[in-house]
Amino acid sequence: MMVLLSVGLVLLMAGVLIVTICFSAALSIMPYISGALISLVICTEVPFAKEIVPDHPFMNYCVILIIVEVIIAALMRIKxxxxxxxxxxxxxxxxxxxxxxxxxxxxxxxxxxxxxxxxxxxxxxxxxxxxxxxxxxxxxxxxxxxxxxxxxxxxxxxxxxxxxxxxxxxxxxxxxxxxxxxxxxxxxxxxxxxxxxxxxxxxxxxxxxxxxxxxxxxxxxxxxxxxxxxxxx
Structure with missing residues (x-):
């Protein structure tokens, strides 16, 4: 019985730890996920954004994504x-x-x-x-x-x-x-x-x-x- 309780407690603590790690990771990347969505909006709604790499929408998105994410990262590091x-x-x-x-x-x-x-x-x-x-x-x-x-x-x-x-x-x-x-x-x-x-x-x-x-x-x-x-x- 004690062994089962110990195993259950260990599993519970491991679960809490995993949830905490996942939550912390989600907190850290949330601004960058927003940046990915903003990049998508720019690609679809801003006319000149579609002409960065003509006829290659995925490349367009990647270029805009990099620019947006770099800007977000830079802003977040300005004290x-x-x-x-x-x-x-x-x-x-x-x-x-x-x-x-x-x-x-x-x-x-x-x-x-x-x-x-x-x-x-x-x-x-x-x-x-x-x-x-x-x-x-x-x-x-x-x-x-x-x-x-x-x-x-x-x-x-x-x-x-x-x-x-x-x-x-x-x-x-x-x-x-x-x-x-x-x-x-x-x-x-x-x-x-x-x-x-x-x-x-x-x-x-x-x-x-x-x-x-x-x-x-x-x-x-x-x-x-x-x-x-x-x-x-």
Whole structure:
């Protein structure tokens, strides 16, 4: 009996370890999977992209894929924007997966929509925080880094808001309360403007403050050098 329990415990621990390794691997490659999908969209939707290697769509895709993946890898390794890049491209992938899942659902009550939305938001929070935290930097970001990060956070915010709203709540409202669809869409667009616009405005304010602080610091350095020079004379 003890032998069976020991074997079962070992198998359980091995299973947990395998799941953990697979989850960590998935977290690491998720931005690059997003890059592969973005490359596919570029190949199919951007006219000039089809002419990189004429009459060879697979080669076209490979060239664009390499370019996109190199850009993603480079952005993720820039200390000021690495976390925002990881979060943005992870959210794109999570959003695409969620689109298929939520599109297949049939919301039949407000409680159903609330429950699925909460699960979606909590899952997003855990997943994105876990995967993007390792790219965080303790160094003070430069203004350009703040602006780029802000744009990526705004894109991620759009996906987080749009997926459950358009594929869950809008579907439920259209089926149950068709007379208020217009009002619902007005509120939804207002939320998009407030959330995404708020992220952008906050980022611009942070960038301006950082730039002002840098200019003040440079001025102090210049004044300090001038004062030291005058004393030495």
């Amino acid at each position: 000021w924007i690495g976390r925002a890049t990881a979060l943005c491209f992870n959210e794109i992938m999570v959003g695409i997966i969620s689109m298929f899942i939520l599109d297949a659902m049939k919301p039949d009550s407000i409680g159903y929509c609330v429950f699925i939305t909460l699960v979606y938001l909590v899952g997003n929070l855990v997943f994105l925080t876990t995967n993007s935290s390792k790219y965080a930097s303790e160094e003070k970001p430069v203004p350009a880094g703040i602006i780029i990060s802000t744009l990526m956070y705004a894109i991620a915010g759009y996906f987080i808001l749009a997926i459950p709203t358009e594929l869950l709540w809008q579907k439920y409202i259209e089926q149950t309360f068709p007379s208020v669809v217009v009002g619902f869409m007005v509120v939804y667009w207002a939320l998009r403007i407030v959330i995404c616009g708020g992220i952008l405005v906050k980022g611009i304010i942070r960038a301006k403050k950082s730039l002002s602080d840098d200019q003040i610091g440079e001025r102090w350095d210049i004044d300090g050098r001038e004062e030291a020079s005058s004393k030495s004379v």
